[in-house]
Amino acid sequence: MDAAARAMMLFVLAGMASFIIIHVYDNTHLTMDRYLLVQHQLPETKALDALFYRLNSMSDSPSTLMQANSPSRVYHLRSYGGADPTGKTDSTKALVEAICDALEGPTNGYLMEGILNLGGAQINLDGGIYIISRPLQFSVAGRGNLVIQGGTIKSSDNFPNDGYLIDLSPSTNNSSLEYNYEFVTLRDLVLDSNFRGGGIRVVNSLRISIDNCYITHFTTNGITVQGGHETYIRNSFLGQHITASRDTGKRNFSGTAIILMGNDNAVSDVVIFSAKIGIMISGEANTLSGVHCYNKATGYGSTGIYLRVPSGLTQTRIVNSYLDYTGIVVEDPVQLHISSSFFLGDAYILLKSVKGVANGVNIVDNMFSGSNKGIDNIQLDQENGAFTKIDQVVIDRNNVKGMNVKATVARRSEHGNGSSWQVDLNSVLLFPNLIKQLHYTFIPNGNYFPKHALRNVSNNQVLIESNVPVEATIYITADQGCSFSNC
Numbered sequence: 001m002d003a004a005a006r007a008m009m010l011f012v013l014a015g016m017a018s019f020i021i022i023h024v025y026d027n028t029h030l031t032m033d034r035y036l037l038v039q040h041q042l043p044e045t046k047a048l049d050a051l052f053y054r055l056n057s058m059s060d061s062p063s064t065l066m067q068a069n070s071p072s073r074v075y076h077l078r079s080y081g082g083a084d085p086t087g088k089t090d091s092t093k094a095l096v097e098a099i100c101d102a103l104e105g106p107t108n109g110y111l112m113e114g115i116l117n118l119g120g121a122q123i124n125l126d127g128g129i130y131i132i133s134r135p136l137q138f139s140v141a142g143r144g145n146l147v148i149q150g151g152t153i154k155s156s157d158n159f160p161n162d163g164y165l166i167d168l169s170p171s172t173n174n175s176s177l178e179y180n181y182e183f184v185t186l187r188d189l190v191l192d193s194n195f196r197g198g199g200i201r202v203v204n205s206l207r208i209s210i211d212n213c214y215i216t217h218f219t220t221n222g223i224t225v226q227g228g229h230e231t232y233i234r235n236s237f238l239g240q241h242i243t244a245s246r247d248t249g250k251r252n253f254s255g256t257a258i259i260l261m262g263n264d265n266a267v268s269d270v271v272i273f274s275a276k277i278g279i280m281i282s283g284e285a286n287t288l289s290g291v292h293c294y295n296k297a298t299g300y301g302s303t304g305i306y307l308r309v310p311s312g313l314t315q316t317r318i319v320n321s322y323l324d325y326t327g328i329v330v331e332d333p334v335q336l337h338i339s340s341s342f343f344l345g346d347a348y349i350l351l352k353s354v355k356g357v358a359n360g361v362n363i364v365d366n367m368f369s370g371s372n373k374g375i376d377n378i379q380l381d382q383e384n385g386a387f388t389k390i391d392q393v394v395i396d397r398n399n400v401k402g403m404n405v406k407a408t409v410a411r412r413s414e415h416g417n418g419s420s421w422q423v424d425l426n427s428v429l430l431f432p433n434l435i436k437q438l439h440y441t442f443i444p445n446g447n448y449f450p451k452h453a454l455r456n457v458s459n460n461q462v463l464i465e466s467n468v469p470v471e472a473t474i475y476i477t478a479d480q481g482c483s484f485s486n487c
């Protein structure tokens, strides 16, 4: 075929494509037309060859025709009967149907064993607002590679109070499956619980993405993750009430924005703007980064991030986060890392003893800002008993403005004239009566060369004495954190 003929053909085909595409708007099943459009965007010669090939095979090979006509994996909600994108009438039936169609759609092999690969099927809300009266629960388990995106889902006034708008738990369990779902992406969604129940629940699933979602008006929880691994919550905004800090109703904020009852999840670049508890964690090895909690002030009984891990292994990293008038509470921390975070408005970190364990804790390189009310940046709750198993706890190098700094390392210098130097380190040291390592340097003024010794260390107080009175400066470093074996 010469160049002119190709050009002519391209013209004709482009015309056909646009004709058919107009047609698509009335009929969602014409996948072939999509296919043509995609091919048409390829570099010119290849595209033409591909087009001719497809057109020819369409006309004479039934098997290719079937392949080419295989149903689209994009399910536009507006094409379902009863879908009302204006949010006036109930669209539950349409959403349930679209989800069923997607879950029962064509598959290509498996992801994890038993998880059928839906090939990237998409349920597209096309920017509509849909009201539902019961949770969107998946009918079957064992599916993966699916996206729900692009619109608003809102609870109706009779939505169950214990339900979640999107519930990734199968309505019938399949005991032969290790996980329910894998690689399901929920993105670009506003989920409005209308003060009835919660936003999203993910049960025993793997590699779920919640991305760019705005979850509000929940009364229970914004997002709950139960079991499974690797639910990644990114770039999202959660709040019970739509407010930006100066809300007179703050005292009444309730609910929890995110609950992680599983391991290996990540919350990154997420803002929690109203809730009683920002993030509650009871699983291991979760990571929080770039989380801004201004859910409700500590003074009103709220917590930004609460870690209570029953397995006894906290194994949580909180980095680069912003705790804004609300703090972090950790019960019996075992392997906890908090760094590079900013605490504003007298927000502090509370270590709460339940079994008296604090092991492998790094709280370093954070900034704390308060209002000179004498509040400690790190605090202990020993109401249930003292911390008795303290090992490898490093709380150091945090800076404070308008708050008291607490640490596990205290450095002091003391100048005096006499034969005894008593230094009290309690104002800095976090744990009472605990010094595991101590160094001091004795620098006499003038031409003296006295004998001196460390005479007493008790209750975080240090006594150094010299054999003759001298004028001297002593420098002390006391450490509560390291055990003898690892310092």
Ligand SMILES: *[C@@H]1O[C@H](CO)[C@@H](O)[C@H](O)[C@H]1NC(C)=O
Residues within 6 Å of the ligand: 113, 114, 115, 140, 141, 142, 174, 175, 176, 177
């Ligand atoms: C349970 O999952 C297995 C593996 O995917 C599948 O073969 C089986 O049909 C499922 N059973 C039910 C009742 O869905």
Ligand SMILES: *[C@@H]1O[C@H](CO)[C@@H](O)[C@H](O)[C@H]1NC(C)=O
Residues within 6 Å of the ligand: 170, 171, 172, 173
């Ligand atoms: C499925 O199993 C889980 C865990 O055993 C259970 O909590 C849940 O209620 C079951 N769901 C159904 C629909 O039976």
Ligand SMILES: *[C@@H]1O[C@H](CO)[C@@H](O)[C@H](O)[C@H]1NC(C)=O
Residues within 6 Å of the ligand: 248, 249, 250, 251, 252
């Ligand atoms: C908080 O809730 C109580 C009881 O529901 C109500 O009386 C009060 O007005 C609410 N306060 C604010 C500030 O909204």
Ligand SMILES: *[C@@H]1O[C@H](CO)[C@@H](O)[C@H](O)[C@H]1NC(C)=O
Residues within 6 Å of the ligand: 417, 418, 469, 470, 471
């Ligand atoms: C230190 O104390 C001694 C004895 O009380 C006194 O003689 C000496 O002047 C003092 N030195 C200084 C620098 O105050």
Ligand SMILES: *[C@@H]1O[C@H](CO)[C@@H](O)[C@H](O)[C@H]1NC(C)=O
Residues within 6 Å of the ligand: 456, 457, 458, 461
């Ligand atoms: C060390 O000091 C404490 C109080 O400061 C005291 O009770 C204790 O008897 C002292 N120990 C010795 C060996 O002097």
